[in-house]
Amino acid sequence: MPNSSAAKAMLELADVCAQVGAFRLKNISLEVAEGQNHVLLGPSGAGKSTLVNLIARLYDPTEGYILLDGHNIKDIKLSCIRRAIRIVPQEPVLFSGTIADNIRYGYIEATPREVMEAAKRAELHDFIWSLPGKYESPVEEGG
Known part of the structure; x- marks a missing residue:
């Protein structure tokens, strides 16, 4: 269950595990409070994209949970989740x-x-x- 700090955190991951092909994320926990910005850095294959894809619900964790404003993201409409997060890719994309x-x-x-x-x-x-x-x-x- 969420800990008491979840009420203050906009986004919380608790003991999140995921398997995507041969790649595994294991026991990832973090909190991002409303208004904070965080940067994911690491070498290619470290799991940055996998973590972001989990937060955006492109797939679900095999263990643990992800909360958005104290609610399990599995219980939130995808459109609401995707409006609540911003992703800046490593390579900029410009449109006409x-x-x-x-x-x-x-x-x-x-x-x-x-x-x-x-x-x-x-x-x-x-x-x-x-x-x-x-x-x-x-x-x-x-x-």
């Missing part, structure tokens, strides 16, 4: 459109101000502002 469109990708309703704030947090604003079209500069698929 504008720079603003690409920044807005994870949150289509973002206002121009929110787009600019996101770029500032990513330390991209000065570069974008130096472009002739600024946030409306065109981007081709793949960059």
Whole structure:
């Protein structure tokens, strides 16, 4: 059962095990409080993608549990889970459109101000502002 700190944690993994092909994750436990950001680092094959795929419910753990806001993710609609998490891949992916469109990708309703704030947090604003079209500069698929 969840421990008492689960009420404070937005995401909790407790003794999670998973088998994906020949790869195994064993007894992974962690907590991520609301508003915190965490980075998964490790060599290729260390289990970063497997862990993220478990959190996104692309597959379920063979043992242990994953809680989102104190609820087992198996009891939460997939669409709700996927709206609650953000994944930044190791290799950036750019889509045809504008720079603003690409920044807005994870949150289509973002206002121009929110787009600019996101770029500032990513330390991209000065570069974008130096472009002739600024946030409306065109981007081709793949960059």
